[in-house]
Amino acid sequence: MLCCLFILLGVFQTLLGVRGAVTPKPIILNGTYINPELGKYHARLRSIAQSCLEIKEKHGATQDGIYILTTESGSYYQTFCDMTTAGGGWTLVASVHENNINGKCSVGDRWSSQQGNDQSLPEGDGSWANTATFGTAEGSTSDDYKNAGYYAISALDVSVWHVPNNELLHNWSSSAVLRYHTESKFLQEHGGNLYHLFKRYPVRFGAGECLSNMGPNSPVVYDTGDKDSTKNFYAPSVRHAFESGFITFRVFNSDKGAMAMCSGVKPVECNPHHFCVGGGGFFPQREQCGDFTSLDLDKTFRGSTQSSVLIFYR
Amino acid sequence: MLCCLFILLGVFQTLLGVRGAVTPKPIILNGTYINPELGKYHARLRSIAQSCLEIKEKHGATQDGIYILTTESGSYYQTFCDMTTAGGGWTLVASVHENNINGKCSVGDRWSSQQGNDQSLPEGDGSWANTATFGTAEGSTSDDYKNAGYYAISALDVSVWHVPNNELLHNWSSSAVLRYHTESKFLQEHGGNLYHLFKRYPVRFGAGECLSNMGPNSPVVYDTGDKDSTKNFYAPSVRHAFESGFITFRVFNSDKGAMAMCSGVKPVECNPHHFCVGGGGFFPQREQCGDFTSLDLDKTFRGSTQSSVLIFYR
């Protein structure tokens, strides 16, 4: 038995830590981590997976928070997992944040164009259908955000949170003005995520006509708010122009200007630039160009323009 | 004893590494790491903490360099720790780098505005009081830098290094033109970091008047340079307009233009745009808009405009 103890002590001392640059030092004493932060890190690593749904289903995580994910190619990144809403397992993959409602396709409009309103760039920055990434999860109410999950995760449904700008992560859920998700599994018909959906339905000026070339939509189930509060989220004078209770992708206005996502609504008229976000790089009416297009129709109405649009997959 | 050796060999072979994708392989041989770089990585992980001060106090690290930090939410990031100055434990959280002194709130002016001088955007990009992050520690003399520690760390004091642009990390300390820190613990009265300080003292055009609405200041202790070299760091014709030996936050000029930080000085006149950095998104005099406002008053004087301003917490 002494042999064992001796050898085990050796294992203990030599294999599980480092001394100086290369000689190992223990990281655990009496069954607990000497550094609790390292324990938390290892706990997160143990559940590393390709989506928050896998983390929930395979590894049993139940707490909302920042987790470590990987793409199939082996790129590692961190993002926020919503582990509670409607069964949990939702991965934050993007946020659309308007940094300057008066800037028309100016710096920071990564979900439309940072090149100014420009007819020679009908898809603008192209972020809806490429692998460029930007921002961080914790910063996603203060800046545009897109991670590798946006194009790498294979998902069925989408969830959207409208969170007041600059809100801190631990307040997102409680401060969200609107939260809703799809249960239709509509993504499986469109390649399994928005990257593939937008490859098929390009967000490109002139690629289609208002209403007749509208992309996919799905009814939503509300987690915060309802159809009425969705209606009241947009400016009074455009509330007749959409139907609440849906999420709609890739729509055009009467000028053939392209938008990416109508959050909480389905357009029934041809002015979706007052309630849809993201877009191509050109609009015949210049004031419609930008991450939040012309959501500021009524300058005195402080509704949708004050919140970031957080997009989750499951 | 053979039993033990046999089983231990099994532990050794199966638990401490990987073979192919999932079968473990040893990482340590004869008490040292087979791959020394992995040893260094594990050494850094062992001291993972929420600030460089914790790394120093709890884990005994004494060397300047890049360490791994975490926010309370569990976002991991890397930054530079100054472990030697005045007892060490200083976390690099930001750098203000002027990429184009002639660009007036142009691309790269993340500490003022990238939207051009614009009265409708009085806080500009808002980086002083939001959770957007950008840049990297090693790149912080070549680009603006802000990490999660800026808003997540709870600190008492601030240290500032003025390092020549494009200087490599291992030369920062020796090449710094000026280095100083506070010992007044002034941050504890203002929320524990600059994020909270600037929530209370917004860097917003028109939010106050020159001198009468000046934000907090603190005397500094010099690590490189002194009050005289601080005076000589700014253009000759403005040296009467400040008092050396302080750091001052959120000041206005006579036009109500807002600036974030006066490094090494406290304004006594109403033209701080010649020696303070960062700012809101609008200045009635357009040439004052930008990360380094109008520090280039005297175009032939190559002082403060050639260095990045590195900000540390402790």
Place this chain on the structure above:
Amino acid sequence: MLCCLFILLGVFQTLLGVRGAVTPKPIILNGTYINPELGKYHARLRSIAQSCLEIKEKHGATQDGIYILTTESGSYYQTFCDMTTAGGGWTLVASVHENNINGKCSVGDRWSSQQGNDQSLPEGDGSWANTATFGTAEGSTSDDYKNAGYYAISALDVSVWHVPNNELLHNWSSSAVLRYHTESKFLQEHGGNLYHLFKRYPVRFGAGECLSNMGPNSPVVYDTGDKDSTKNFYAPSVRHAFESGFITFRVFNSDKGAMAMCSGVKPVECNPHHFCVGGGGFFPQREQCGDFTSLDLDKTFRGSTQSSVLIFYR
């Protein structure tokens, strides 16, 4: 023997995982990882090194893919390793992506200038010779990319892939229009990487004359394509202006406009702005300013302008 098993079980249960926040939980069962993704992560960590060449030579990796690298200072990052071409060991350090061929030194032109064509900024953003980094490996056909390896790795040779824009990582090798590498070890005469090379040969307007101040060049060996397909990669009317089968660094045109890299060619006339990429921040002819200068000479010719230029070191 029971003693051993008992104690080993303790080691097994307590040392190799976590339970809750700090108490360990096993990560391996019956010799394989409970979570295969964690196994893959540990496999990548085991080969952590300062370059893909070290990963290949010291740790025997043979598969193309994303690996974990470190700088000497201890900054960790991920990038793509080409482990097959001509013996493998190539580290992706950068990509030059043209996001808007009509934007003249506009947002996204990080390898020339994002400040507009501006004589007061002759080096533009300065990315070729500083430590700013941007983008991600997986996004490098959709956005400019530069990692810490660009300035931190000590290398001998360069490899270049011309990959169609927005191509996904697993298709890069097969879809590349052109691939070639140097074998001359020319980098050892120029500081061991492009960062040091461009410190010596600044990409600065007015710093030299066409042809007489051309920087280093090296012949290339082709991996995809040949001298003829290189010729046909550029617009018909400029094919007499270069010699195929080389890579050339830091050239000037007849206006003293500076360019960084002529991929696959060596200029023999004074209009390299039609086939070289990257550049300073000023060109007397404004339409030459930008990451891809004036590669769109012939608007109907869709050759080089549709691909990103991926740069590897070995």
